[in-house]
Amino acid sequence: MSHPYQTLPEDRFWRTAVADRDALEIGGLWKPRFEIRRRTGIVTAGSCFAQHFSRALVARRYRWLDFEPGPEGLTPEQRKDYHYGTFSFRTGNIYTPRMLWQWLSWALTNSKPPEEAWELAGRFYDPFRPGVEPGGFVSVDELLQSRSDTLAAIAAAVRGAQVFVFTMGLTEAWQDSVSGVEYAVCPGTVAGRFDPDRHVFVNHRYAALIGDMTAALRLMFRANRRLRVLLTVSPVPLAATASGQHVLTATSQSKSLLRAVASELVAAQARVDYFPSYEIITHPAYRGRFFAPNLRSVLPEGVDHVMAQFFRDQATAFGGEPVAPPPPPPAPTQGEAPEPELTEAEELRCEEEILAAFAPDQRHV
């Protein structure tokens, strides 16, 4: 008597798909719903792991869109330090679905962010992106002006992209009990002052996470009917937890919930997909090989493997060859600023000036 498992391919069975294979040969983890081509306009946001996506896309000459590139002529170091080009807009890390929804509602609706600023040593930090400005802003006005640019960039990104990649990072966050806004980090850590009567810890539960992500998706799809959303879950464990649990079990809870949210949204919404970078890095099949000795930082080879799977699975689903990254360009000389090269005529003029000044008769005027 036949049964449904008899005709299933190899990758549906643990022994043939995982146990009998070298971990690096495990493939086909992702069955992409939609094609991402080189010319597909892609924006990225989310937890810190999301930045690897943009780098890999740029390295392969995909059309990663940067809606807040900052002033022209910045050096790579300046861009990195001031968080330009890390994501498609200058929000810094967006860890939770609530934070994503919050940014989108400020950018795409009439809802206004609070004019709250965290002060430290006479400088001002944005509670919703405290890390983007090293040393802080010189004034609240400057902070708000900069945030206004970021909100405009978010709106343009949602409206202008074809694929929005969002990496969910955490379920834990801190909120203002009065306004209800959620902060990027706990007040008092980077800047600001922690007020136990006002600042409350939240560990979002499944229903809230689904609700926030659904609301965020609704805002995005309303702004752009052609938009597709690709969700991922950051494999990076929590650095610390305020949940009262051990950080290891708190990490499991956070990541499990986010992973479940991703699957639920894929099941419920045709325009949403999930790419399993989380599994590729964290699953026991890989025996922790992609983590640094601190078991938290993801090694470059882990990122490379994740992105290789991404492009390979796209090629498998939609044809074509997996795109390999070009060799890295030679590293620029550190700290070297471009100086105008002298033309031959300029060099001649320079020499004439010196010769005239130091000529034996020294009568040059």
Add this chain to the structure above:
Amino acid sequence: MSDLPRLCIFGDSHYACVKQAEVQGLVDVHGVELEYWGHVGGRFRYLEFRDGAVHPVDDFTARRFAKFNAKGRLFLPAADFDAILVMGARVYVWRLFHRLLRHLTEGPFLSRGLERRILTDGLRGQAGYRLAAGLAGTGTARVILAPVAYYTFDTERFGEALTPGMAAILPEAVARFWRVLQEAAADDGILLLPQPPETVVAGLYTAADLAVADHLAKQDFEHHNAGYGAAILSRALDIARRVPRRAGLQRAGAAGKMAEGSEV
């Protein structure tokens, strides 16, 4: 052997105007022993700082510099001087200022923090500045840096370089830019001289009467005459006269070896 404070003028072709100021007697140089060590900017690519001195990396460059030094120095040890004026030395600010003014008026948003970072990186990234910082880092001579002056004003050439928006914010912004550069330089032990205000026109240009002779015919908007040199040299001399003399200062030739057949 003189006990006067010793001031070295080290620079690229922009140091010529300082020499002219001295030769033409536009500045009272008495009480200070002056020495010049420099050559055209293109040769600055062949200089490096090591062992307390600026060294040419090849013999040809060393002889080019020695040619215009009265004592035929092949290299420039900081410890031989009480003060060193680094003049021009391919340290440019005009493009940096202009670029920032454009950002500030045309966007995208530029924070003061990033403005400061662009300025300090822009200064420290220039090879001539790093030579100055090396000299200052010895803790011997007082190092004074006068960057290359703004371009000579010319309506035809630069009339549209500054938009009305840029012109409106220019006085406050450029004063702030210079303050940032001075602070960065001070952190590196350098006293940075902003372009003297009496030499500036239209906020970001050098007055045409301070251009080199026949500058229009030569299309030379970069080099300046003895008048400009005097404005810088007088300031450098003031500083040199106030620098405390160091005991046991090495005399010429002890550290900076002489070249045979020096022409000057």
